[in-house]
Amino acid sequence: MSDHVQDQDAFRAAASRLVAARHPHALGALLGGSAAQGRATAGSDLDVAVLLPEGDHSGREVVRHEGRVAELFLNTVADLPEFFAWDRARRRGTVLFLYDQGLPLADPHGHVARTRALARQVLASGPAPLTPEEREYGRYALTCYTDDLADLADLRAPGGAICTDPATRYEQLSVADHVLREAAHLLTAHRGAWTGIGKWLPRRLLNADPVLGEALLDGHRAVAERADPVPLAAAAEQVLDLLGGPLREGYGHRWKP
Structure with a gap:
């Protein structure tokens, strides 16, 4: 045995x-x-x-x-x-x-x-689909996080030198986590696939979309290893394109107690 x-x-x-x-x-x-x-x-x-x-x-x-x-x-x-x-x-x-x-x-x-x-x-029967309200909020949230990530990419030194400022690195890593989670949430829903958290997030993400899922995960790693947010922002924009594009002005919702 x-x-x-x-x-x-x-x-x-x-x-x-x-x-x-x-x-x-x-x-x-x-x-x-x-x-x-x-x-x-x-x-x-x-x-x-x-x-x-x-x-x-x-x-x-x-x-x-x-x-x-x-x-x-x-x-x-x-x-x-x-x-x-x-x-x-x-x-x-x-x-x-x-x-x-x-x-x-x-x-x-x-x-x-x-x-x-x-x-x-x-x-x-598959996971429950997102409601229209959940879908639109997800687009809006991912757009905001991706915009923040792009702003942090602009802080890199001329020539693309790795950012060494601790405060900026903390922000990059925090925003990158939010981008990955929100993008995974939307992409798995778009593919009609189950999502996950922790170690199950990459497993379910790759199962739902091997190509774009890997792009998101590789982009997240680029932020962690090279302080380079550009690949993750580009992958997140691809997810947004699948859902109708970024959502900024025009978004709104009513609070329900």
């Missing part, structure tokens, strides 16, 4: 012990995240979905188990349809993907199998 399989078995065993200790009445459970995909490292946490009977409470718990951080995604069977609808609406599908890609730990009554089937049905 390879070390890879042994490590995965060890994670499954640890997750099973965790569920038995904290939720012995659970209807079923599965292991998700890096551990389920064979990508876990020494510092990886445990992502565990736990199905609970009616009368219990849905939620999330973060605990330390056998020296490792573990995050438990708790859902009652009755709450699942509404929860999955909410997970789809925010377009990240965190728990939906956990059930789709996770490894069952226990399923004595078939609840996990039925839940996985429901999750896959919701995932197949």
Whole structure:
């Protein structure tokens, strides 16, 4: 047996012990995240979905188990349809993907199998599209951030010398983060694809649009490594072009309490 399989078995065993200790009445459970995909490292946490009977409470718990951080995604069977609808609406599908890609730990009554089937049905329908208001706000926000990034590019020394001023570098890095996140949000929505945060942002972005996604990520790296905002600003402008172009004057919205 390879070390890879042994490590995965060890994670499954640890997750099973965790569920038995904290939720012995659970209807079923599965292991998700890096551990389920064979990508876990020494510092990886445990992502565990736990199905609970009616009368219990849905939620999330973060605990330390056998020296490792573990995050438990708790859902009652009755709450699942509404929860999955909410997970789809925010377009990240965190728990939906956990059930789709996770490894069952226990399923004595078939609840996990039925839940996985429901999750896959919701995932197949794709993420919820942006509303017109969300789309226009996204265009406006990305336009503002891209304009800021272009202004910071103009501060480079003649000949394109790397900017060494600490205050300007802080601003470049902060604005670049906002440009990447907003552009990824809009591009994945435009492609009808799921989005993500943290390490899942580049994964989902590249899956949605390998060419433009890579241009955004390479542009972000250019800001970090070379203090050069130009490639990221150019990639963000391509995203805006897909959505009707930059949006500045003419944008407005009403505040709704």
